[in-house]
Amino acid sequence: MTDERGRGPRGINDEAPPGADPYTAYDDFNLPAYVGVPSFQKLPWITDADALARERPDVAIVGAPFDDAVSHRPGARFGPRAIRQASYHAGAINSLQLGVEPYDWLNVVDAGDAPVTPMDLERGHAVIERKVRDVTRSGAIPIVLGGDHSITYPSATAVSAAVAPRRLGIVHFDAHADAANSTWGNLRSHGTPMRRLIESGAVDGRNFVQVGLRGYWPGPDTLEWMREQGMRWHLMTEIEERGAEAVIADAITQALDGPEVIYLSVDIDVIDPGMAPGTGTPEPGGMLTRELLRAVRQVVSSVELAGMDVVEVAPPFDHAEVTAAAAHRCVLEAISALAAKRRASGARQIAELGAVTESSAGG
Numbered sequence: 001m002t003d004e005r006g007r008g009p010r011g012i013n014d015e016a017p018p019g020a021d022p023y024t025a026y027d028d029f030n031l032p033a034y035v036g037v038p039s040f041q042k043l044p045w046i047t048d049a050d051a052l053a054r055e056r057p058d059v060a061i062v063g064a065p066f067d068d069a070v071s072h073r074p075g076a077r078f079g080p081r082a083i084r085q086a087s088y089h090a091g092a093i094n095s096l097q098l099g100v101e102p103y104d105w106l107n108v109v110d111a112g113d114a115p116v117t118p119m120d121l122e123r124g125h126a127v128i129e130r131k132v133r134d135v136t137r138s139g140a141i142p143i144v145l146g147g148d149h150s151i152t153y154p155s156a157t158a159v160s161a162a163v164a165p166r167r168l169g170i171v172h173f174d175a176h177a178d179a180a181n182s183t184w185g186n187l188r189s190h191g192t193p194m195r196r197l198i199e200s201g202a203v204d205g206r207n208f209v210q211v212g213l214r215g216y217w218p219g220p221d222t223l224e225w226m227r228e229q230g231m232r233w234h235l236m237t238e239i240e241e242r243g244a245e246a247v248i249a250d251a252i253t254q255a256l257d258g259p260e261v262i263y264l265s266v267d268i269d270v271i272d273p274g275m276a277p278g279t280g281t282p283e284p285g286g287m288l289t290r291e292l293l294r295a296v297r298q299v300v301s302s303v304e305l306a307g308m309d310v311v312e313v314a315p316p317f318d319h320a321e322v323t324a325a326a327a328h329r330c331v332l333e334a335i336s337a338l339a340a341k342r343r344a345s346g347a348r349q350i351a352e353l354g355a356v357t358e359s360s361a362g363g
């Protein structure tokens, strides 16, 4: 009993076939989540650029275990590992929200981590950019696990270059704007990546749209710079007043006002720290986890996604893995939405083929 990938039993509720060796009936993919190699969802671990190019996956997970650029509590370097293991699932999964079995429609792999070393911002960002470039060259959509938010600068830079000459819009969920010029003089801080991306031309300011901002930062000068760039942002208070779905619909329209493709950046601190405490700069009064997961489905379902990151998970401050689990589910919701779109486009192609066959038969 094997499925289309030649795998054995597909999940925890499939029995081993009669007569199978009970010690080998379940392959690693289908064994419990806590057994075996801790790649994301136990997906194939393909770190080599040439091997990735041969595999041509649809989506590749990338770890960016880097937190040299934080301004307050460190720990996000442990984020990728925590996110990868924050799931009780192994084997086939079925999205109840979207009614799709993602791995039936998409080839998803884990491309491993960018080869980061500590204490060198430039090197860290360079190897992250290179790793994301390896993924885009394979044809896959990169989903990057941070890491502090500075990693969005190299990651979205690589994605912007990959989609050129098409332009990239960015939808950015965060408590903070991350658009300062420097943090204590450092241009590569986790408070500055959005400014670097606009200055470098990777994205136009008017297509950089932020959702969930709140609290007491940044100051008027940075907000004025953001306005000058044409950046658009939606405060948490707007979500409270209008509801997340309407606000996010506007954010999508604004990000796609010109560009054709979207990079989605999710700072886990957009969620209220009561639900996601494991982060470096918690800001009370944020989104509900369920609102963010719905928002990820909404964005990915309605745009052409070119890349994504989920950042600022700091496991040392987490409790019972709730923050890492929320980040993990952001990734799964995106993968599931991509799979549902793939299935819909496949159904369209079959319908069109049917129409062609009918008309030629009729003619």
Ligand SMILES: [Mn+2]
Residues within 6 Å of the ligand: 149, 174, 175, 176, 178, 190, 267, 312
């Ligand atoms: Mn951020």
